[in-house]
Amino acid sequence: MRxxxxxxxxxxAKNIVLIGFMGVGKTTIGKLVAEKLxxxxxxxxxxxxQRYGMAIPEIFAQHGEDYFRKIERNTIIDIxxxxxxxxxxxxxxxxxxxxxxxxxxxxxxxxxxDLSWDxxxxxxxxxxxxxxxxxxxxxxxxxxIFDERQAIYAEHNARVTTDNLxxxxxxxxxxxxxxxxxxLHQPLS
Ligand SMILES: Nc1ncnc2c1ncn2[C@@H]1O[C@H](COP(=O)(O)OP(=O)(O)OP(=O)(O)O)[C@@H](O)[C@H]1O
Ligand SMILES: O=C(O)C1=C[C@@H](O)[C@@H](O)[C@H](O)C1
Ligand SMILES: [Mg+2]
Numbered sequence: 001m002r003x004x005x006x007x008x009x010x011x012x013a014k015n016i017v018l019i020g021f022m023g024v025g026k027t028t029i030g031k032l033v034a035e036k037l038x039x040x041x042x043x044x045x046x047x048x049x050q051r052y053g054m055a056i057p058e059i060f061a062q063h064g065e066d067y068f069r070k071i072e073r074n075t076i077i078d079i080x081x082x083x084x085x086x087x088x089x090x091x092x093x094x095x096x097x098x099x100x101x102x103x104x105x106x107x108x109x110x111x112x113x114d115l116s117w118d119x120x121x122x123x124x125x126x127x128x129x130x131x132x133x134x135x136x137x138x139x140x141x142x143x144x145i146f147d148e149r150q151a152i153y154a155e156h157n158a159r160v161t162t163d164n165l166x167x168x169x170x171x172x173x174x175x176x177x178x179x180x181x182x183x184l185h186q187p188l189s
Pocket of ligand 1: 020021022023024025026027028029045089090091092093123126131162165166167170
């Protein structure tokens with residue numbers, strides 16, 4: 001497929017990329033935003049599982065985290081170069097990689113889904129099984145990762161606070177925010 005020029009993508013045609021810590025709701029909310037805007041939805045974790053024919057915990061167990069990060073980077077660069085108008089939910093650790101931050105910020109609108117540690121902690125038990133990064137970690141160790149990761153999510157076009165909102169409410173807020181940006185013909189930052 002021909003690679004699209006990343007410059008000069010009209011604001012309305014840009015992919016909307018959701019970032020944030022694992023479990024903040026990128027997959028759940030991204031799907032809802034896509035439905036509300038009649039756009040295609042790509043969940044990068046699911047895309048990797050489909051492309052490589054393995055579940056993410058299996059990829060970590062068989063090939064290690066470095067290999068996962070490499071295929072995560074290749075998958076996201078491919079999506080940014082070849083798709084437009086999609087709602088794209090990244091994995092929680094994707095923005096650790098500079099190459100991913102660069103390609104997303106250059107060609108997409110990046111929305112940071114923010115959730116406080118106190119609210120996130122209440123969700124932790126739901127998440128552990130399928131998130132290898134959380135395996136064998138104490139709550140304090142997870143909080144350390146949560147705190148460290150905030151710096152990488154600081155690079156975004158708009159921040160959406162999700163504390164005390166259900167997924168539907170967050171999705172409605174994002175849709176309104178995007179429509180406002182599109183009316184103004186400019187990014188949200
Ligand atoms: N706003 C919300 N309020 C309450 N629960 C939520 C909210 N958003 C998501 N959840 C729940 O939290 C869990 C994790 O959500 P989800 O899988 O969408 O997170 P994620 O950000 O995609 O995680 P990852 O980075 O690991 O892909 C799910 O059980 C989901 O139902
Ligand atoms: O935060 C992380 O490092 C991860 C989050 C998930 O979405 C997956 O991408 C994977 O489990 C790693
Ligand atoms: Mg997800």
